[in-house]
Amino acid sequence: MKKKSVMMAGLLMATMVLGTACGSGNESSDSSGEKSDEVTTLSFFSADLTEDDPFDNPVAKEITKRTGVKLEISHPVGGDEQAVPLMIASGDYPDMIFAKGDIGKMIDAEALEPLDDMIEEKGDNIKKLYGDQLVRLKNSNEDPQIYHLGTAGVKTKALATSGTFSLQLDVLKELGYLEINTLDEFEQALKDYMEKYPEIDGKKTVGMSLLGSDWRWLITVGNPAGFAAGYQDDGQWVVDDKTGEAVYKFQDEKIKEYFKWLNKMYDEGLIDPESFTQKYDTYISKLSAGNVLAVADQDWDISSAVAALKADGKNWRTYAPLPVTLSNQEKSMSTKDYGFTGTTGISISATSEHKEKAFEFLDWMASEEAQILCNWGIEGENYEIKDGKRVATDLEEASTDSKYSSRTGVGAYVWPFPQWGNGAEDSTGQPIVRTATVDLTRENYTDEEKEVLKNYDADLWTDLFPDPEELGQAPHGRAYEISIPASSDLSVIQQRADDYTTQAITDIIISSPDDFESKWSAMQDKLEDLNIESANKEMTELVQGRLELWGEK
Incomplete structure (x- = not known):
């Protein structure tokens, strides 16, 4: 009964979101309160x-000024995943x-407007941006x-890198700037530092903290397993x-090896015991205090904690990404070049006026300009402009x-909108992204980061990682971005497998650790019962279809 109540509450909240999401029309007044039909x-x-x-931040207001468009933005409430299905159900x-x-469900419901004709007729900026990569926006071989x-x-x-294993700068400094490239070396660094400093600022030193109590399980537990195994980021797939x-x-088997290591780390007290029960606010609060030595998380997920550490003068407690x-x-594979993989993105609804x-x-x-x-x-x-730059x-x-981005608008409307990318330059040869050169990236580093990098004979954190050319480009992009047809059983099987695993x-x-092998074996048996081999077959067909669509096969 309780489960049903929670589900109903989620549906009601999602319905409230839709009420906000689906209204549109001409603005009757501008931000100053004056009438404006434009x-x-x-x-x-x-x-x-x-x-x-x-x-209503400065960049948003400027966008409205230049385009005559104001966005009325809505989002899922509380991580609700029923918002889009409810849209489809209601039309x-x-x-x-x-x-x-x-997006695949939206396409199957004929809820989205095909953009090909408009791109051809008046999409000059879009055609210039994507060029011959427009083919990578096509839906499928059957519906291109x-x-x-x-x-x-x-x-x-x-x-820059994100999602990889990271250690506090002070750990690297105190241990003499050791080369740390393997899980064993990472583990030993934690042990040595914790033995030397059992407390930091009066708080017990925590080796590594994860966030496994909500959807962030994927980015702090699941994804790092693939990164450790040397696999590119294909979501739930190899x-x-x-x-x-x-x-x-x-x-x-390599993923198994990572979790065996994590199991040993937990057993030895090197993993925060609250890693699978704590909420996001608690997790960020811990990182902000400066006594958590290591994370395996996306930069954007811990950015508020890093900002708090810097604001508190604890720059040595911020994190260094390591390969x-x-x-x-x-x-x-943190520096892997996936090529243009924009197979999710912004759509225009077929019912829009x-x-x-x-x-x-x-x-x-x-x-x-945008x-x-x-x-x-x-x-x-x-x-400002100095010497033309x-x-x-x-x-x-x-x-x-x-709150910098939401307050100023800088960077707030790059994702998920069309974007040139951090490797692009404008018509004057200047970078489109303001930290998109070695010099500009280093400008954003703290003095402590620069000191650490100097000791590794590096200019950027990415210098510690393999060169992208050495890793090659991914011909299929990223598997998790492939749109799964609504008629396929793949989504259902994967969701059940994800929930279970x-x-x-x-x-x-x-x-x-004595129970690891038996429990891992039991998990494999259950995955077979969930028909995971059928999912493997369907995903393989989708990847191969993409290779054909993109002309890579």
Whole structure:
């Protein structure tokens, strides 16, 4: 009964979201309260947002000024996953939607407007942005139309990593700047530092903290397993680049080896015992205190904690990304070049009364003018022109204020909109992304980071990782971005497998090492019962289909 009540509450909350998401019309007044019939409000639902965005920060206001468009933005409430299915059930859609993994369901429901004709007729900025990569926006071999504009940058270069294993700067300093490339070396560094400093600022030193109590299990527990194994980021899959064969990754022997290590770490007290029960606020609070030595998380997920550490003068307690793998036989894929993989993105609903306006807005967002505004902000406020070059004037503020992006709008409207990428330059040869050169990236580093890097004879953190050319480009992009047809059983099987493995692996990690083999074996048997081999077969067919669609096969 309790489960049913929770589900009903979730549906009601999602319905409330839809009520906000689906309204649109002409704005009757501008921000000053004066009447204006020139501003069109477009409703926009983003499956990625977790906080409200009233679209009234300086960059948002400037976007409205230049385009005549104001966005009415909504998002799932409390991590609810029923918002898009409810839209489909009701037939009531916002003008624009970033449906993420549910885009296939939207396409099957004929809820999205094909964009091919509009791109051809008046998508000059879009055509210039994507060029011959437009083919990678096509839906499938059976339905090769374009229903969205991709999220990923078209031209990228590796200037930062995210999601990899990270140690506090002070750990590296105190241990004499050791080379740390394997799990064993990572583990030993934690043990040596904790023995030397059992407390930090009066608090017990914590080796490594994870967040396994909500969806972040995926990015702090599941994904690091693949990174440690030397696999590229294909979500829940291990994919053979040459054949396109896909296997559910929790069946893989190298993945098993990682969790065996994590189980030992937990048993030895090197993993925070609250890793699978704590909430996000508690996790961030712990990292912000400075007594957690290591994480395996996405940069954006811990950015508020890093900002708090810097604001508190604890720069040595911030984190250094490291190319840690199972052994020296694997290579870290954190600097892997996936090519343009924008197979999720923003779509225009088939029922919108403002299709033309929405498309014109998205085409403008693909322009050089928009890219500079969204990435750099307002001239005179966020940057100035010196010797003909843009120079950011608020980098320190950006690195210490966790609300910087939402408050100023700088960077807030890059994802999931069309984006040139951090490897792109404008018509004057300047970077589109304001930290997209070695010098600009280093400007954003603290003095402590620069000191650590100097001791490793490196300029950037990415210098510690394999060169992207050494790793090669992924011909299939990333498997988790492939749209799964609604008619396929793959989504259902994978969801059941994901729900099961999240709990099973958590139990394996916190159990006695003596029980590891038997529990891992039992998990494999259960995956077979869940028909995981059928899912492997279908995902393999989808990857191979993408290779054919993209002309890689």
